[in-house]
Amino acid sequence: MSSDYLDINRRNWNERATLHVDADGYRVRRFADDPEFLSDVVRFDRPRLGDISGLDAVHLQCHIGTDTVSLARLGARMTGLDFSPTSLAEARKVAALAGADVEFVESDVYGAVDVLGAARFDLVYTGIGAICWMPDIRRWAQTVAGLLKPGGRLFIREGHPMLWAINEMREGDLLSVEFPYFETPEPLVWDEAATYVDTGGKTLTNTTTHSWNHGLGEIITALFDAGLTLTALVEHDTVPWNALPGKLHLDPEFDEWRLTDRPARLPLTYTLQATRS
Template identity: 65%
Template sequence: MTDYRTLNRANWDERAPAHAASSGYGVAAFADDPAHLSAVVRFDLSLLGDIRGLRGVHLQCHIGTDTVSLARLGATMTGVDFSPASLAEARRISALAGTPVEYVESDVYSAADKLDRGGYDLVFTGIGALCWLPDIRRWARVVADLLRPGGRLFIREGHPMLWAMADEPRPDGLLALEFPYFEQKEPTVWTEGGTYVETDAVFTHNTTHEWNHGLGEIVTALIDAGMTVTGLVEHDTAPWDALPGQTHRVDNGEWQLRDRPNRLPHTYTLQAVRNPV
């Protein structure tokens, strides 16, 4: 059986150049405006607070637009990703933006072995990252291993309830749960030719393996890894069109369920700190 990392890495390697060229990532704005930040980082500025002088690591950084944004807010950032094509784009964008970021090629589960274990004030993870990992408890241990005592995890993610939704609208307009909410041993296997940005690119590596993780599983994994959860906010918007045909863009630039959006948590922001040793 092909290792899930091999399949998923091929998918991301092929899509990274298309993502960097798309209007959705707005790469040109980083060169044109030295104060420009990614939409994901802008959304959470009030919760993120002052990160000037912090040493941070961004796990699963992809092409690095969020990583550059955090560096522009004053943190010394290292981006980590397992896709060499994504990191090539990330380094190019960092140079284009004039914002230094160090990038390291690594699988998430190996990150603490390749970086400065226990040497970071901040671990950041952005939208659409955790679904690529089969074991959330192992992820939580890596986060704790990277942080110094008192260091902080900051993550905004797609809500596991959203990931469990059927993505095709029903004729009666009802929302339907189709995919696992809780972590399963076996992955959900997807074969899809497109990607989440508008592009004319044609892809050949289209099969991925993904896992959902319940919110309780994520919180419990962090607690068991020696961390204290300090904040959990659920949001009724997402920064991408998660349910095409059922969502619309709202005033903050994000997407929201068109019909009674208070039925569905779209995303969440979670913060936790590593406990003293």
């Protein structure tokens, strides 16, 4: 596959980084003001993560590092990897604000083993909205397996592939499945000036992105084929951002968004864990 998608998406994410670091949704200043502060995503993940103190861990597609720094605050020795140099520059600032010792490395995910080394990590962590930028889920799974030490663990919480298949622009309570659930050879091409957090009216100029969905079965099979053993899979009816405007409400118990009408209709996110033999 051509690497054009990397260049296109990198330009978009370089711009997003400069907007996101000042956005209320990321609450970057809280890392300086409160030594106990954790990102919303990691706070949600914490009961399933367990004790990660002393682990060598890598956060793939770390963006501006708020989740990476949060994991460091839980005691892991963290490395953050991202393909956007602007994101990494902002991530280093966030780590400095937080007083966190985190190594940030520039690479696309498929090059992670080459730049970081094989069988180096006890934990590979991937967060919300990451693997949709991967055109080949099998190659992603092989990369994860290559990074893990024997006995090491993958932890991923992601948008559910059913959520990614829904057209968020449809009005009313009906959920309209209009986009692929399964991985396709060609990407979905988007042209959007806005991003997923409130940026105070600031918009993007590099508006085009390429993304891919991956069915849950495709993800699990790819991990099996890469030599990993599934140890946990939980589907959630909440999501950290307003993914379906007009259809969700903010649940204060979890500080996450849930369908207002008949929430049992749709899984919004999932948590998956797997280990390398």
